[in-house]
Structure formats: C-alpha cells, structure tokens
Amino acid sequence: MTLIAPGRSSGFQSLERIPVTHLKRVGPRIAERLARLGIRTVQDLLFHLPVRYQDRTRLLPIGELIVGEDALIEGEVSEANIAFGRRRSLKVWLADGASAGVLLRFFHFSPQQVAAFKPGARVRCYGEVRQGHDSLEMVHPECRFQNEIATETESRLTPIYPSTEGLQQSAWRGLIEQALGWLAHLPPAEYLPEETLDPLALPGLVEALRYLHHPPLGTSLVDILERRHPAFLRLAFEELVAHQVSLRRMRASQGTIAAPVLAGDGGLRQRLRAALPFQLTEAQERVATEIAADLLQDRPMQRLLQGDVGAGKTVVAALAALQSIEAGCQAALMAPTELLSEQHHRSLTAWLTPLGVESLWLAGRHKGRERAELLESIASGRARLVVGTHALFQDEVTFRDLGLVIIDEQHRFGVHQRMKLREKGGRNGGAPHQLIMTATPIPRSLAMTLYADLDLSVIDTLPPGRTPIVTVAVPDSRRDDVIERVRMACGQGRQTYWVCTLIDESEALECQAAEETARQLGERLPGVRIGLVHGRLKSADRDAVMVGFAGGELDLLVATTVIEVGVDVANASLMIIENPERLGLSQLHQLRGRVGRGAVESHCLLLYHAPLSAVARERLGIIRATASGFEIAERDLALRGAGEVLGTRQTGTVQFRVADPVRDQALVTPAQRAADLILARYPDAVEPLVARWMGNREAYGQV
Template identity: 75%
Template sequence: MDGLPVQSLKRVGPKVAERLAKLGIRSVQDLLFHLPVRYQDRSRLVPIADLCLGSEALIQGVVEDSEIAMGRRRSLKVSLADAGGGRILLRFFHFSAQQAAALKVGAALRCYGEVRQGPASLEMIHPEYRIQGDASDETEPGLTPIYPSTEGLQQATWRGLIEQALALLERQSPVELLPQDVIAPRGLPSLREALSYLHRPPLEASLDDLLERRHPAFLRLAFEELIAHQVSLRRLRLAQQRVSAPTLVGDGTLRERLCAALPFALTAAQARVVREIATDLARPHPMQRLLQGDVGSGKTIVAALAALQALEAGFQVALMAPTELLSEQHMRNLSAWLQPLGIASLWLAGRHKGAERAERLAAIASGTAKLVIGTHALFQDQVEFKDLGLVIIDEQHRFGVHQRMKLREKRGRDGAAPHQLIMTATPIPRSLAMTLYADLDLSVIDALPPGRTPITTVAVRDTRRDEVIERVMLACQQGRQAYWVCTLIEESEALECQAAEDTARQLSEGLPDLSVGLVHGRLKAAERDRVMADFAAGRLDLLVATTVIEVGVDVPNASLMIIENPERLGLAQLHQLRGRVGRGGVESHCLLLYHAPLSEVARERLGIIRGSTSGFEIAERDLAIRGAGEVLGTRQTGAIQFRVADTVRDQQLTAPAQRAADVILARHPELVEPLIDRWLGARESYGQV
C-alpha cells in the first residue's frame, strides 16, 4: 500500500490526480494520512420547524416549488417541506441544467447544511443533498468527516476515495514503522486502528477530543510524525559529526586584549556562553550552535570573541546579517573593537559593483580579508574563501535554512566545513527549540547587562492621539528622538505603506518644527538605508516606519516609541519593536496606541507586553496564545511544516519522541529511511551536510 499510486482507485483520472497532487497526495497511503479537519453529526434527522439559526443539521423533505431566479445573482431556489409542516428554502448560486431538472417538484431530498436567515425565511445555501427514491429514515452510521480540500474536489468525492482506501486498509495495512518497544509503553493504538478510527469515528466518539486532536488515534500519528522529525534531525547531527572542521584553538592573546580594552566586564551569562562556544570551536567537527539572547543582552561581544578565537587560529570569519544597514552596523561595532588589535574588517554588500566588488572578492579569495561582514551576498557562488573557519549568522529567522546551508558549502582548506554560530534576538520557547532545532546546540544569554534602563510600556486608546503627538513634540524638544510605527491594518503591504506615508505627512504638518523621516518595505534598500542613517546620525527627530525596523540599527538617543494598532501584532514582534528604544542611558517609553473595542485575546496580549520585559517569558506566552507558526512567522524557507503534530498542543510528546528517535537509530536503523520518507519526504533535503 505504501507505494500504491492514487490512480489505482476508481474515479481517479488525470484531472482528479492533478488536484490531489496539489495537496501532496500521490499514493493511497498519502490519502489515508490526509485527515479530516472536523466532523459532523448526521446521525439524527431534525424537523425543519426545530431548526436553529447558525446550526448545521440533517433534514428531509419533499420539493414543493423550484425556480430559477434572475435577481442580482442568478440562483436556483428550491422550497422544501417536511411531514411536520416545516418549510425551508434551499438556494444554489452554482448549478447545472441537470441539477435544476433533478430538483423538481415532488422530489424527496435529504440535505445537510448550515441554517441561515434569508430575506423571507430560513435558508440553506448550497447544502449537500441526496435525492431519495423514498423518504427512508436511514442516517449515517457514524460521524461524517470533513476533509481539507482544493478547488474541484467535493466532500462527496473525498469520502468516496477514502472509502476505497479504507477497504484496501482492511486487506493490507501500511507498514508499522514504530517498534513495539516504542509504542507499547504509551498505550496508543496501532497505525491501522488509528487511521480507521479517524476516518470512520463512531457516533459515541467525543467530538471535542477529535476536534482538539486529543484522541489517542490522533496522538498515535502525531507521535510518529514527531519521531520522524527527531530521527531526521539526529541523523543530520550524526552526519555533521562525521564532517571535519578546523580546530580553532588560538593562543587567547587577541581575546585577552579585547576584554582588557572593554569599558565593561562580561556578565556571568555572557562568559558561560563564550566558554561553550570556545569548547565547540576547538573540536574537529563543525559547531552548530544557536545563540539566543534578548534584545540588548550582548550577543555581539560574544560573537566578537568567537571571531577572535578563529582569527587567532589563522582562519577567516564571515558574519552575515539580513540587511545592509544591520551588516554595516556590525561592521562599525566590530571595527571599533578589532581595529585597535590590528584586524581590518571587509564589508561586502549588494551595493558593491564592478571593480570595487572584484577587489573585495579577490581579498576574500586570497585570504587577506580575515573578517568579512555582509548580507546574503556572502553566499553567492562568486564569493570564495581561502580559509573559512567560522560563519556567524545574525537574526537567523530572517534567513531560510537553505541559505545558511549554502554558507556551509563555502569550505576552507582541505575541504573542512566551517563552524556555525547562529544568533537570534527572537526568543524561541524551549519547548519549540527542542522540536525545531534538535540539530543545533543551544546557548542562552539569560540576563541583561547591568545598567540597562527599563522601558515603560503603556496602552493608550487612539482617541487620545493628539496627546500622544504632543508627547512626541516634547520629547524631541528635549533633544530626544522618537519612532512612530504603523502596523498592518489590512492584509496588504501596499496599504500598510500607504498608511505610513499618510501618517508621516500628517505628523510633518502637525509638528512643523521637527524633521520627520519615513521608511517602509516598498522603499528601495538604498533609500531606506539613507533615511535610517540620517535617523541614527540625529539628523531626523521622528522616524515613521512600518515593522521593517523590527531588526534595525542602534539609536541610543531614541527614547520614545509609538506603535499604532498593536493589537494586530504578536507579542514577540511587539517586544522586538519595543527593543529599538531603551538602548541609551535615559528612561524610555513605549506607547501602544490601540483601537477599541479590544477582543479578550488582544486585551490579554497587551496586558502581557505591558507587564513583562523578558523576551523569553513573552515568547512562551505568545506561543501558548498564537501557536508555533505565528511565533516563528513564515519567513523561514525550508522550515518543517507538521501535518498532524502541533508543537504547542503535543508538547508532552516531544521528550518521549526524542527518546524514541534514539532507540530507533540505535536498534532499528532499517526504519529510519521509511519514517523520514513517510512524514518528511523530500523536505529533509534542506538539512543535508
């Protein structure tokens, strides 16, 4: 069954096969793993007179009248009456001449649909229906599954295909890929039992357990999927250990000189992480370490010390940032620390063209450029390193997995792979990191340096906008700078940019004594960088921006931020935006300019952001409220998309899945490939060494 093509089923021709392929369904096994999104109870006929608005119900009756109405929209209107005298209108906007002929006066119908209020009576719009030879009282024997679909595939088609697949399942089960010593201790059903139950749940099944995917049958599949994911990442990790990497030991002189010159001492958390990285770099296998640290926790100095260890050992270092502006900021910061040590940094960005670019590429290829800082331009094919020993990637969630893997291909001498240090200021809850980044070692800077000025966060209703504008004026008159962030109002970047442009114009008119700048996603990179540079240099008092400044330059003089419509953003993003202020020595404020009325969830989220300054605590709360997909965002190309498992809902399965993956790799290696193929397929290729 595992390799049986879906075309082997009846009524699956080229068109249906093409539509199924859009959903990743190419085999009968794929079809069985295409699970219902919800279930309907069609076991009880409801008298039409007892129908409730908004409910879904199974009804039965006889057609009293049928006509094609030619109003604003052409529709087929069918009046249905049952034996109890109740009447309802069935309305079809899409119908064929054959359908209209079949739904004639006197036809006995059984329908299922949502009850709505029409202009003159209760209605069902496009109900599922069956024309009956007689008005029998037969009902569905179990709950009716509703499947995720695509254009051209109706629920009746899905149920017909699934019934054929279940008939095959009764004769030949998919191969069990979880050994008994893994599955038995958890008391979960077999794969065959789980699939059969989820496609044909009995009437007594708990709808809540099924809808919330708490039922043991769902847990059985989620457990296998999590195990497959862990097996894939552990296999990747083992493969990494078989790849050679340069041992970057160094004599410590450069690091000692930098630490002696710093105007501050490393925090205990920073020192611990520096030791963890130093130990990894001294090993002959590539480091794969994720460094998490809240906004302002001091990740850059940790990265600088790691870079110096590689430089002491005679190897090149590459640092990649998501924007030219951020890479330029890294260039300035690192140059200020490293230039006195005799280390020159080279910057490579998209703006470098012609002879200038060729000169920089030659310096990298010859090895004379020891520390190379840039954007995604660093992983282009023309960029060749002589002795690349360490790759540092900042704000990893802005890069796809494929992109950071591409940098690993830029091997140094003797074909050795470079070590990788991956940094993020977006705290990832531990439960999520255990699932999604099991191929990486994790270091956390869990304390802010002393002396950081806390940011006061207040929620203000947008009816007080004039007061907020006055506050901006006062702050700027006192020599401070401010951000005004326009968030997404409609699901359109164009509209968001338009809102930012309108806001910038209004604020310029209302604050004529202030210099107002504007940045948004549709500005060319060079123009956006110019405006940000003007703001950083103090030539602008107020910067109106979209969320493109979530990751941006340090402007210590900026002490006030206004975020419009904060209820539209997730907690982690609000925290990242807020981190643009409070980077100097003065008290800083963040005003959340919300639009009433707020939903309960929005009220809860704004309460959390006001009451907490810990990015890790906020990330955990955000994960619980919005789920993993929203917290991580959709930027990460190649990130694992789970089909059944949910990293929040199924947290209790994560640790057992990790233990099970170890058992399978150690005792059942023959199951590794089939497990990965069943659940990840070609998607695992993102992690090849």
Template identity: 55%
Template sequence: MGGDGAAPIRASEALRKKLAKIGLQREADLLVHLPLRYEDETCITPVARAAGGRPVQVEVVVHGNEVQYRPRRQLIVRAADASGEITLRFFSFYPSQQAALSAGSRVRAFGEVRGGFFGAEMVHPRFRKVGDDEPLPTELTPIYPSTAGVANSALHKLIARALESADLADTLPDELRQQLKLPGLARSLRFLHTPPPGTDLDTLHARHHPAWRRVKFDEVLAQQLSLRRAWLARREQGAPVLVARDDLGARLLDRLPFGLTGAQLRAMAEIARDLGQPYPMQRLLQGDVGAGKTIVAALAACQAISAGWQAAFMAPTEILAEQHYLKLAAWLEPLGVKVAWLSGSLKGKARREQLAAAAADAQLIVGTHALIQEGVDFARLGLAIVDEQHRFGVAQRLALRKKGSNPHQLMMSATPIPRTLAMSYYADLDVTVLDELPPGRTPIKTRLIADSRRDELVGFVKKHVEEGRQAYWVCPLIEESEALQLQTAQETYATLLAEFSGLTVGLVHGRLKADEKQAVMAAFAAGEIDVLVATTVIEVGVDVPNASLMVIEHAERFGLSQLHQLRGRVGRGAHESSCVLIYAGPLGEVARQRLKIIYEHTDGFEIARRDLQLRGPGEFVGSRQSGVPLLRYADLEADADLVEMARGVAENMLTAHPELAERHLQRWLGSREELLKS
C-alpha cells in the same frame, strides 16, 4: 507504508495534479490526510425539531425552486417533511444543482437550520438526492481538507481504498507503545477516518481522543527523527579544528570597558568547545535585546582567527551590518586583526580592494548578503556567523557555508525562541541562551496612547529632547498608501520639522541610498540629530545610549517581535527610558492582545511565548520553514508533553531500531525529508 505506501495515488492524471496541490502524491499521504471535522449523517432530524447552533440532517421533498435576483442572484428551494417546511438557499449554484432540486425530488440536506423571514432555512447546505427508504450511513462523515475540483466524497473513496490495501504495521515497538500509553497506529487511523456512530463529536473536534494523541505523537516523532538524523549526519562531516594558538581573545577582553556576564562566559565556553571539534558546529545563540551576543560572536571569531582561519559575519541589513563592522573593527583592528567590509552599495575600486582582501589576508569579513554573491571568495573560511538568522532562508545560510571547507556556523537571534519551538523546529541545532542582561541596562517604561492625544505627545517629546536627550519616532510606511491610511515617515518628518523649531530632525528609511542612510545614522549617533524619524530599518543593531525615548506610530500594525526589538533600541544609557505606542482605534482582538502583551511584559522569552500562541509556529519561524516540515496536527503548547516524549524516543529509535525509524520517516515525510539535509 511498507512497499505500496511509496506508490503514486491510483487516480487519473488530472485528479493526481489536483491532489498534489494539497500535498497528496503517494498512497501513504492519503492515510495521514486526516479530517478537519466530522458530520453526523447517521440520523434524520425532523424539520420542526432542528434547532439552530448545530448542523443537522433533514430529509425533505422539494415543492419547487426559483431563481431570485434581489438583493443578489440566488436559488430558493421550498421543501418540507411531515413535521414542517424549510427553505434551502444557495447564493452560488450550477444548473445541474437546480435540476437536481426540482419539484418532487427527495433530498437529504445537511447544514445549520436558522430562522429566516419565511421560517426555517438552511443556507448552502450539502445535499444529495435519495430514494424512498434509502438506508442511512453507519459511520460519521469525515470532512477533509481539499482543493478546487476535488469533492469530499472522492477523497473519502481514495482514502478508504488506501486503508484497505496499506501496510499499517506499527513503527513503535509494542513495549515502548504500551509504556507511552498510546493506542496502535492502524486502529487510530481507521478510527479517525471512519469513526463509529455514537462517538463524541466534541472530543473528536477538539482532538483529545486517544487516536488523535497517537497521530500527533507520530507526527512530532517524524519531525524529531529527521532533525536528529540531520544533527547526527553533521558529526560525520569533517570541519576545521579551530584551536587558538595565541591569546587574541584574552587581549580583546582586557581592552573592553566591561566584563562578561555569567551567561556570556557559559556561551563562550560552549562555542569554544564546539570550534575545537573535527565536525562542524551549528549553534544558535539566542538572547534578548541587549544581552551581549556581539561580543560572544567576536570572541568566537578571535578563536577562528588565532587558529589561522578566517571568520565571516553576515547581517540582513546594511545599517545593521555596518554597525557590526564599525564595532568589530574598533575592537579588533588595534589588536592587529585585518577586518574587511562588503556590502551591495560598495562599488568600483573600493569593492575590488575588499574582494581581494577577503581572498587573501583579511581575517574577519563583515557584510550583508553581498558575502554570498558569486565572485566573492575567501582564502580560508573557518567560521560563518549569521546575525538575525531568521531573516535568512536555508539556501542563503547554505551559500555562506559553501564559501569555505565546511566551516563552523554560529547563528544569532535577538528574537527569543520559546522552549517548545526550540525543541521541535530547532532540534537540529545546538542552542545556547543568553538569559542574563549586562549590568547598566535601565528599565524601559512602556506607555500606550490613542492617536487622538498626538498633540500632547509632541509636547512630551519636545520637552524630553530639550533636556539634552534624543528620540526615535518610528512609522510603518514610507509614503502615503490608500490601502493603509497610516501616518507615514515622510509626513511625520514634515510635521515634526514644523513642530520642533530650533531642534534637528532627521529621516532614515529603506529607500535612501546606503551612503545616505549611513550619514544620517552617524549624525544621530554623534548627537547632531535630536529626533530621528525612521521606518523599521532601525529595528536591530542600532545602539545610541543618549536616545532614551522611542515613539512607535500605529503600533497595532506591528508584530510583537518587531515591537520588542524596536523598544530595545532605548534603555542603553544611564537615563530612564520610555517607549510610547500610538494606536488608532477601533482595535481588533488580535491587535488588542498584542498591545496588552507588550505593555505588560519586558521579558523577550515571555513575549515570544505569547507571540507563538497568537501566530502559530509557521509564521513565527518564517523562512526557516523552507527546510523544516510544519506540524499539521500537533499543537506546540497543548502537546508539549508529546514533544518531550518524542525527543527521547527519536534518539533511541535511531540507534536501537534504525529500520523502524526509516519506515516512520517514509510514512510521515517521504521525500520531503530531503529538504532538511541542506
């Protein structure tokens, strides 16, 4: 914050270590460490008028205290003011607190008053001893996020001192700030740290006050500036210029038994343009389940290959990676493309052969995390494709990029990203959306049934399979857990073997060896298995058109994204498809909401939007967060207009006011911005 903002917090070494646990290291960090809530200690409420439902402050004289041991150890303090008596109850306390609450002590206690067996009482109030006629505070009391060993009063003093000495010069030019109708930053921060008496607490707590709006805008702007700067920095890096020298892509399209959708053609045009640039592409290709991302990736690989470079295709699981390998090899090998395969289960001579191919003449290398292991070298990597990119961390994606000379990167996700999330957490990427499904995808009917109707469901599945179709039966655990009493894959497999006499039941889960998993999946794809009992290893990438029924055990335990992904394994053939969600009651409120959303919606983008509302952005974007700062104050849904505003301002600031942009980033992110540069 100017010169002093980067200085470390002036405190003892022990206190600095505790503050670091909550992200407070610089004086500047204290200024933007804002209250969770506020308490009004500017007035005294008589005990007789202290109604429940809202915290109040009472000033009382202690009559006496005692430690009781039933039903549990607790400190009971009897006290009173002129209007009535009150009990202060503490279930955990120190001897020093008991001494401070001895008979005759005058204390101010803050908390919610409720009716107890012995009349009015406060449970675990915040209190302090006071003298006769001690003046009341003139400001509301801010309550800050803290950690063990750091009292709110200590934080308050540190922040007050930082406010006095800080350079709070505004990073928004006056004309721009007035145009955006935002108050000044210095005024906003001082107001939020020390709101005057009479300020509406509801407005403060709901974060609707103009001062909160300014702070939220600045926070979003810092994120946008950082991500936009990372985006611009990539334009300064060199990358292979991948211009096709032959018609490999056209020949692949000619061999396909289907045509591309308009969305796929638009996506391919955007990617083809990027690959021809002298700076690295970093594009996210997102589309709903079954939108046809794999063929777009294959055509991108064709462009790299026909330009004389290699393409690598990395997927998070062996089942998914092998599905991609088999499909891509079937498409490209007849066209003369050499496709290599690398996975963790590949051993001995077979592994050495594939490693040699990657380092020499293989043009497309498909695999799992094995692609980024030490000892894996590429001859001329020009394009790195990462499927289900949210399952990989920043470091893993960076490791693949480092295998080549700054190759272009295409990341894919079948978990649609809500628009507000894409604008904020993915602002450093170019985003392409496949918003159109290929023709022939049959609608999937979703059904909810209680666990008590399991026998009825077994009969339904048996009838379905006897008509010549196949079914998945998905379970959340592999073996019995005492902590989570769920139907397990192994138990279900044993039960269905007995129930479905004359039918073939298979089992696949993450603890099987890779070749065992592959054998089961190949048998299911060939129609040799009627009912496949599985864990979520079949969540993505599995494509069996004859499988038109999906049963999901304990659906209330799955996230919305997983449920939508699993449901997308059916509906890939000509038959009407169903997804049956079995739930066990009683349902919690969040589980009830999730099941309602998945039952009512099939559009992945709408499901993702609702999922964001339920979970918040931190959990939604997962491992990507190792490189992107989370928003602490802004809410992506409620403050979407601020995200829109900040995007435009960030672009303008970086070109017209780079020095203000730098100061703004230092104020809000400091050294944390370095994380984004990976």
C-alpha cells in the same frame, strides 16, 4: 485514468510508490493541485488528515436550529425566487411542517439549480445557521434533492480536509475513499517496534488512519478536534520519533567531520575586553566560555545562541570571531538583510579596527571593480572577518581558510543557503564551526525538542542601564490622541515607528494598509518626514528607506512587520503597533524591541480595535506587564502552540504535520527513547521512517 485494482498484483510494493494519477478522476490538472499540498502518492493522501469534522449523523428539526451552529435539515421547498438588489441572489424557503421554515440563500447559481428548487421539491441541506433579517437562514448550504437522499443519515462524522483552489470537499472524500481501498490491500509499513507502542496503549498505524478518516458514530468531537484521541496521538508519536531519529543521525554525522582547532593565544580577545566601555554580564561570560571551549575541538561546533533583544549577542560573536582570527583562520558573519548586516559590520569594525583586524562588508549592492576587490581580499585571506548577506552564498565568493561561520536570525535563511555557506570553509575538506544566533526567544523545553542536534546557550539577562519600555494599550477610538503624541515626539527631535499588522493573512492587503496609513499620516502631520516600508518593495528600495531612518533623515517610519528584526535606531523612542490583537506575544515583543535602544525613556502604544476577545485581552495584558522575552515566549507557547511561536511562514524552520511539541509534551521523552532503540536495533527502518514524515525537510537543521 482508470483505477488499478488494489492488490499486490498491481506491481506496486508500497503505498508511497503509487502515484495519485493511478486513482480515478486524477488527471494532470488534479495531480498538480494535489502537488501544491505536497501530495504525490496514495500514502501522501492517507496522511493528509482532516482539519475538522461535521456531524451529519442526525437530522435536526428546523424549529430547533441554533444560530452559529452547523446543522443537517430536511424539508420541502415552499417558495423560490431570484431577488435583485445590490447583489443578485436565489432565495429558497424550506419548511418541514413543524416550523416557520428557514431561508436558503445562494449568490452563485445556475439555471439548472433554479429549476431544481421548484415548490414541493424535497431537499436535505447542511450548513451554518445564521440570523437573517426576518428569519434564520443558511448561505450556500450543501444540498441534496429527493432522488439523491439516502434513506438513512450518515453513519459517521464527515471529515473536512485542508484544501487548495480547485478541490472541493466532495472531491477530497472521493480521493480518500479510493486511498482507503488501497490501504486494505497494501497497508503502509509499521516502522515503530511494538515495545515502543505498547506502553503508551496506542493503536496500530492502519487502525489510526482509518479511524481519523472515518470516525464512527459516538466519537467524541472534543477529543478528535483537540487531537487528544489515541488515533491522533499514534501519528503524532510516530512523527516525533521520525524527528528525533533525524536529529540524532544528523548529530552523529556531524561528529565524523573534521573542523579546525581554533586555539588562539587570547591576545586579541584580551585587548577587545580592555577597550570595551562596559563589562560583560555574567550570562555573556558564561556563554563566551561555552563557545570558546567548543572552538578548541576538532569537530564542528553547532551551537544555538539565544538572547533577548539587546542582550549583547554581538559582542559574544565578536569574541568568537577573534578566537578564529587568532588561530590564523577567517570568520564570517551572515545576516538576513543589508541593513542588519551593515549594522553588524559598523559595530564590529569599531571594535576590531583598533586591534589591527581588517573586516569588510559584502552585499548585493557591491558591483564591478569594487566587488572584484572585495572578493580578492576574501580569497587572499587579507580580510580576516567578512560580514554580509546572502551574497556570501554565491559561488564566486571563496575563502582562504574559513574557521567560523556566525549566522544571525538563522530562521530567516533557507536550508540550501545555509548549507552552501557551510561548504565554503574548513581545512582539508572539513567544515567550519558554526554559531547560530537568534533574538527570537524559544522556550528551553521547545528548543531541546526542535534543536536537539544543536548545543544551546542562552544569554538570559540584559546589560545594566537599559531603560524599560513603557507599554500601554489604547483603543483605536483614541487614534487622534495617538497621532498628536507622534507629532509631539517628532517635534522634540525623537523618531517614531508606526506598524501596520497583517490583515487576513494577506501580504497584499497588509501593504495596502501601510500605504494608506502613510498617506493619512502625511495629511495629518505636515512637516513630519515620513518613510514607508513593506514586503512588496524591492529590497534595495526598502533598505534605502531604512538607512534613511537610521541616519535621521526621516522622523516617522510607517512599516509592516518587516521591521521586526534588523533596525537599531537609538533615537527612536515611540512605537505604535496597530491591531496588536492580530499578533502573537513573541512578535509583539520583537517589534517593541525596536525602541528603548537609547538612554531616553521609550513608549510602545498598542492601538487595538474593540471589542477584544478574552485571549486578546490576556495577550495584551501579558505584553504590558512583562519585559522578559523568555517569559513572554513561555506564555506565547501556552497560548498559541509551537507552530505559531516559531512562525510557520519562516523558511528553514521545522514544521510538524500532526505533532505539537507543546500539546504532545508527554510523548517527547518516549519518542527520544524510541529513536535510540530504532537507531540501535532497527537500522533498516530509519530511512523510510524519516522519508515518510520529513521528506526532503530533514536537512533543515544542517546549518
């Protein structure tokens, strides 16, 4: 499709309205590939920023090449031939007259390429320098021949863009060049008032975008790669402002919705406290008081409850549920897996049945007549507390009067699922109160940035009497010793986890590793009952294995990180985590928390592969020395940044495109002030600003 000449005569009023199909060489296939990355308009292209840059501004003599670094070189072909071995390759020797030369190696090539590399041909190449058998080499460098070589080198850094299958970097650069052409004639609107930008000495939006796509000669690679350059900070600031505007608007809209006032007489709660075989900790009491006060309001509670593994969040949730029940309303607790929801139901039933409170469990496995009876009990209000999985979202599930929704491990649910449960309750068109729980510690500074629309409660101490988990790092050269340790533990009637971690971001490879590990352990440990769970098992099959392990039918559970949340087996006292160097601190802490839930001393063995990087050594040292999930989260945040701590693969969690709430902490307070200013004085900028940065993601917080 031909390019419409940029300019207002094209009929478009803004870049966000120009589809990418109006660019040259963008047909349906390329448009589909761009859409995979969320790029549908010219403005989307401009905000698709380079992930790194290459310095092609200087030709380097071949004799000065350094192994491991990228370089731009030029020389003449002295020899080229096809080598046949384990793998066919095209080998080209390039020399510049001042050195022994360098080998160019290609494993994928065409007859035309072979013909082009004739002796005497002058070639300019860019690629990573590697140490070969007899000389330095470049594997699949980018090459230009004499008739393609410009007389001058590049005058600016070369951007490298995040990509998807079927889009080469040359294609990206061509598309961005066209988008920059539009930028000159139809610049995107500035939604940030000058009074918010001037104190920070940040450039305008057009200047920042142009700079980041075309960094001029002399740009500090360190500043731009670490995203400390003012051009990056300009975009990060705008994204943080958009986020804060969205959260403030969301909070304001919640204040206009009615919720039932849950003013119970306290009788059920008092009887539960008297029946408990333990006393609540000071932290539990503080959080329970905060929640109880919220439930007395006529506006929906929106509270995030954080508590480390084993901190006692469930009993606090039970007290909140009883306050709703005392007031004549129902309560619902939703968990991400059948196993976790069943565990919650088991605990709550043990506490509530003696009080005369009927609870039921609803999951996907319930069918036919049994399901119909459960649905009738919920609709009639006879079931005062309903515990379930995503089955609670389904349209056929109706509540008589839902006053409180408790969501456990909220980041495991998608936005629309949480919204659907919210729509099921409340009197006279109102909404139920919501208590959102997580065992994933989020540093307070980060939580106040990301969840500013929620009130925050933290259970920051563990109940007394918890046996500490002994954590030890062991090299995988001692694998035989570790397997013997497993044999002894199982022989003594204790249960064990063996966790296989993610390999190269591939779930398929991770599952294969778990299957192979289970097979090998089965051969080495005859008589030990072994179960296997991973992400590619059907949920019903996975839950069946987990239930078998929880019920003592299995001695050893080989698993991927799917067991990070949801398994509570008091008899499990040994945890093996393979390749812990691949995981962040918070995830290691979550996995470790699967043991140490009984009275017996528990152990976690970190089976690492040497040699470890400096960061990996520091990470394993921290997990060995630290038991507090919140301290670990703070350290993890400093080491890896917000996106990794929260888990970018988790659904429903906000993901920043440019900003990093840790790296850009100095911008958070100015962003909050700017958001207040825009909402008060520039209301017309609110919708387009949020749409530019968040699109349909704004609803993520509307749980």
